[in-house]
């Protein structure tokens with residue numbers, strides 16, 4: 001049979017964010033997949049270099065709308081290490097609490113999305129309803145449903161009252177009950193099990209070779225979790241199990257995430273029980289001593305890495321971010337081969353992808369090959385390229401300023 | 409026990425239940441007390457150090473000196489990301505966070521929110537005048 005290639009994206013009704021997949025089919029079967037990322041490049045790393053450390057924190061937090069705390073904690077840990085700050089215990093406990101609340105809402109969200117991708121919208125509705133309990137707590141503790149902004153250099157910004165602690169514990173009980181029910185649905189609902197089993201299979205060897213991270217890797221039997229292997233915040237003080245599964249398919253990824261939800265509830269109870277008294281933050285300097293730090297954090301989607309280099313001023317010299325989704329893309333290419341086209345959406349959704357968090361760097365491919373451009377040359381290239389397409393930003397800017405009455 | 413339709417019981421049990429969503433904006437939204445909304449400025453406490461301006465991640469706050477110990481504060485609400493870093497940074501507690509969040513406007517100019525300075529000479533208990541652009 002002759003092969004045909006189907007483009008999906010960059011703009012496609014089934015995609016929630018732009019990305020481009022080129023799927024080569026052999027009949028109904030996927031022969032290979034090629035992808036192009038980079039449609040969401042926002043220049044965050046560069047923008048960080050032009051802001052002070054504390055301003056950059058709020059920018060970093062906006063890398064992802066779901067794991068905002070993951071990115072801000074990974075970044076702030078690097079800064080605290082550079083500045084030699086000792087975060088008070090209570091601060092670390094609150095930071096860990098938010099991290100686990102975030103994991104809960106992220107995994108519940110994913111469960112809903114995955115259910116939706118296979119047409120099981122009933123599960124989507126119920127998981128998303130239950131997720132609201134967590135969102136309300138995040139809004140109450142941090143001040144916003146999405147960008148909680150709990151971190152600050154040297155600790156956290158807001159303390160917990162005993163009332164809040166009691167309230168959170170009550171809702172954790174409710175959520176635990178609900179999660180047990182979802183675990184039951186996921187393992188006993190035959191249509192769901194049949195739909196998710198044996199698709200998107202990835203062997204343990206491949207997962208390790210391709211550098212998969214997070215639940216994607218753990219569902220293939222890779223026993224790896226930064227929270228246990230390299231404890232940060234208060235993870236050294238709590239007991240928990242790293243959920244590993246050996247199915248290696250999408251079904252295994254469901255089991256791992258549901259298992260992680262149960263572990264998160266137990267972590268939250270331990271944190272609340274042992275929450276020490278005392279200050280939540282220490283005073284931090286504006287300038288940070290020169291040096292470089294590589295910080296790791298187990299985000300809901302896997303290991304998130306931030307590299308920060310300081311030159312002794314109040315601005316970082318370089319910030320590099322590796323979001324977990326980027327580490328999983330190569331694994332997707334492998335796991336999608338040999339499946340049916342209709343399985344592509346759920347296989348891609350099974351790594352819980354976050355396209356815009358991933359897009360960090362762009363590469364200019366020219367006939368002469370790749371080359372490194374300076375910041376100024378890149379800017380000029382962008383201006384010239386758009387001008388060739390008939391878009392002159394200088395003109396547009398002038399027009400906009402006139403319209404807004406801002407002519408200088 | 410493995411069989412299809414495992415969620416049927418749950419679905420039927422919810423048939424007569426009250427909806428989980430609310431009809432916002434026809435009903436008031438549930439707002440958490442801790443929500444970070446619009447920032448409020450107390451002109452009489454400000455010393456004009458401009459630390460808030462320096463730390464604001466999005467250039468949304470401007471403090472102007474109008475005279476001796478008289479400062480006005482301008483918020484560009486379209487730029488503000490409601491992070492409340494300015495509140496944390498202010499050494500004199502001249503800024504606080506409120507949970508007012510319904511700040512959308514059709515006219516962009518109304519997003520410029522000015523907390524006026526007290527009249528000169530400053531009356532000790534002068535309250536900042538609420539400007540015209542105040543929203544519901």
Ligand code: SF4
Pocket residue numbers: 447463464465466467468469483487488489490491492493494495
């Ligand atoms: S809340 Fe944040 S963005 Fe808004 S004025 Fe204050 S510091 Fe700036």
Ligand code: SF4
Pocket residue numbers: 453454455456457458459460461471497498499500501502503
């Ligand atoms: S930081 Fe506080 S005291 Fe200083 S200018 Fe801003 S509002 Fe005024």
